[in-house]
Amino acid sequence: MARKFGDRAAMSQPMVSIRGLKKSYGPTQALKGVDFEVPKGQVVGFLGPNGAGKSTTMKVLAGYVLADEGVATVAGIAVGPDSVEARKRIGYLPENNPIAEDMMVLDFLRFVAEVRGVPKAQRRARLQAAIERCGLGGVLGKDIGQLSKGYRQRVGLAQAILHEPDLLILDEPTSGLDPNQIVEIRKLITELGREKTVILSTHILSEVENTCQRVLIINDGRLVADGAPEALRKGEGTVTVVVASRVGVNVEADKVRAVLEGVPGVTRVEPSEGEGGGSLGFALRYQAEDPRRGVFEAAVKHDLLLLEMRHQQVSLEDTFRKLTARAEVRP
Amino acid sequence: MNGSLAIARRELSAFFNSPIAYIVLCGFLLVAGWLYFSTLFLGGQASLRGFFSIAPVLFVVFAPAVTMRLIAEEKKAGSLELLLTWPLEEWQVVLGKFAAALGLVAVGLAFTLPYAFTVSSLTAQPGTFDWGPVVGGYLGLTLMAASFLAVGLWASAVSKNQIVAFIAGLLLCFALYFVDKVAPLFPDAIGGLLQYLSVDYHFENVARGVLDTRDLLFYASLTTGALLLTTRTLAAARR
Structure with a gap:
């Protein structure tokens, strides 16, 4: 009963809601009040110069960093000090994709599935689905440290989608990849975007035009533009x-x-x-x-x-x- | 709990998939073996007392060596970001890592068990070996190792640098070991307090085969306290 009610509530509420988010690192104010909402199923591109607050916003949303002021919710659940419930619904690929170098791909994904609390009965199927989707079948026995950047990124993505989250937060998923790898990862993101809410940040503007339905531009800790890529050209x-x-x-x-x-x-x-x-x-x-x-x-x-x-x-x-x-x- | 278990299993396999575990274990067993043999024949007694009296010093060095990378490395590599965005409470992470470290030390201790069996066979009449102090000694070593590991884990949470974590852990553990050695220099009241704070003092009690709740309580509170502190330090990484 409770579950059904929750589902209905989730229909009407946005997947992500951010209100008056402020965050300082020491004397530098990284976020000076950011507000936006993302409805379910939207693919949102996050643009901004380096140090504008993209990563900080994503870190707050992913539950890594605590905001000084303001509220961030994912599927109606506040992301805060005790955000385990919210974090269960999020798949996060941090910038630079810091994953365990010393582990084999399969071991790592198994470990993540376990930590993520994927039920034992479903673990095999979920692993298989993520491996297939990210094209990791050929490198399962390799150490992550030996992989090329493109494959590493795929492992990072596989890690983020293993538990079938509602929301994917991808911080610069294509940075440092070669053009072929970029095309592949972009394709993967477009595919994932069909069923999930995705927030991705990037430096490559054409990427946003190709993959995102909506663009948020952040500058100096504030949101300066919000709209469809076509609309932003005005x-x-x-x-x-x-x-x-x-x-x-x-x-x-x-x-x-x-x-x-x-x-x-x-x-x-x-x-x-x-x-x-x-x-x-x-x-x-x-x-x-x-x-x-x-x-x-x-x-x-x-x-x-x-x-x-x-x-x-x-x-x-x-x-x-x-x-x-x-x-x-x-x- | 499942999360802690997953972390513990991952850390244990990380220990044994890298040279660290083997280097630490070899070092530990070499020194332990030397301590054992060099004291055994001097005393002319079929007991492990000589070994147990010096073993605490061994852990002052080896416990921080085991724990130094556990959190510091995640901080340095940036994988802490991923770890802290998984649906785990900070205490689950800390408990998992602590359990893995304790597991590694338990393996090291298990390798010294042959000493006990050799000594027991050295008694003049078979079957008269006193196992009490041996069991107490191992229990004491485990308790002491747990508290040192918890302290070492905190040192690892404080620093990004493994070497700094090691040295900080070493100094803290050494202080906890050494504090009762200076007790005679102080008035009785302070001396008693210093003695109570000493890991070695409580170890001597346990190793004699005397199980006193005061000693057990001391180890339990030191270990829990250090783990709680580690949890707080880890949570502060979110700031």
Whole structure:
């Protein structure tokens, strides 16, 4: 009965809820009040420059570090000094994946299953599932210390999913891997994200665009952005156009510029490199509305030849840099 | 409890999968053997008294050697982070590690049992060997080892560095061993207190074959106290 009730309660409540989280290490304030919620089943990417508070937030959520102020809950259970119940629902892959070097892969996973309290009857099946999922079948008899970084990371992931947790916290799961390994681990995370709530931190912005439904950007201990990767670009961008006149007609830069400035949606026009031979180049900035149709129509109306039109959306990198730039100027 | 058991099993296998256990055990048995033989023939008596009188010094060195890496290494390697995010209470971790250390010492002690059997066969008339002091001696050694290991474990929790953990543990254990040796220099009241605080003083009582609750209580409280302190120190790593 109690169980059923708990399940129903879990449906309505978010998997992760963080309210007013503050944490200082000595004189440095790592978190200055972080608030967010993650609903069940979402894959969230955590971005931020080094030292912004990503890892600290994850450490608090995983139950490793205690927050000075604020509340963090996982599936409605507070993560705090006595957080054993909350920790049972979490799979955690710490940064740099510090796992026992001296143990064989299989021994280590068995040990984790035991420590995690996976019931004896299910242990075999769970081990098998995790091993298969992370592709560890070929290295079970090897010492973890001998493994390549990619395999080590897989062992770390296997360790985190053994007990079938509701929430996976992965701190920089792809750092230090080669491009092939990154693709593999990313695939694995995407797969896991279909059934679990995942919070992952990364430095690679394209990773967030590929694997996450939502991005949180943290800077200087505070959350500065929260939204879908597409939304964070906010529809901004640049359209580069190269125009020329019909044969025999002179194009005047000022006139063309005025025409382009009149196109709906364009917020700024800057001259750029033309292609020579009487052609002119412009870079059009826009904020919300894509002006390409307008540019074409204006060109037709004013008898201009459109030689080239190139569209460039603002990348997540640009957004990231803009939001976190202040921290880098600081000493 | 299951968590402690898992930790204990993992630590024991870590001991025996690395050279540490063998080096510590070999060292222990070499010195113990030398102590045994060098005292046996001097006394001309079929007893282990000579061995038991010096054995405590042995543990002052070997107990911190066994415990030095148990927590310090996890701190240094960063695996403490993983350990503390598993659904275990801190005391379960401490208890598991302590049990593994005690297990290793028990193996070492078991290897000295042949001495007892050789000595018992040296009596003039067979069957007259007095087993009381031997059983008491082994019980005393185990109790003393437990308290030294608990103290050594705390030293390991305090430092990130195994060498520092070893030396700190060694000094603490030595102080606990040595404290009654200076008792005669002090007035009776203080001398009595120092004697009570001495691990060696209580060991002598137990090794004589006299089981006194005061001695047992002393070892139990020293061991428990040190383990509780270790638990607190470990929990402080979350700050």
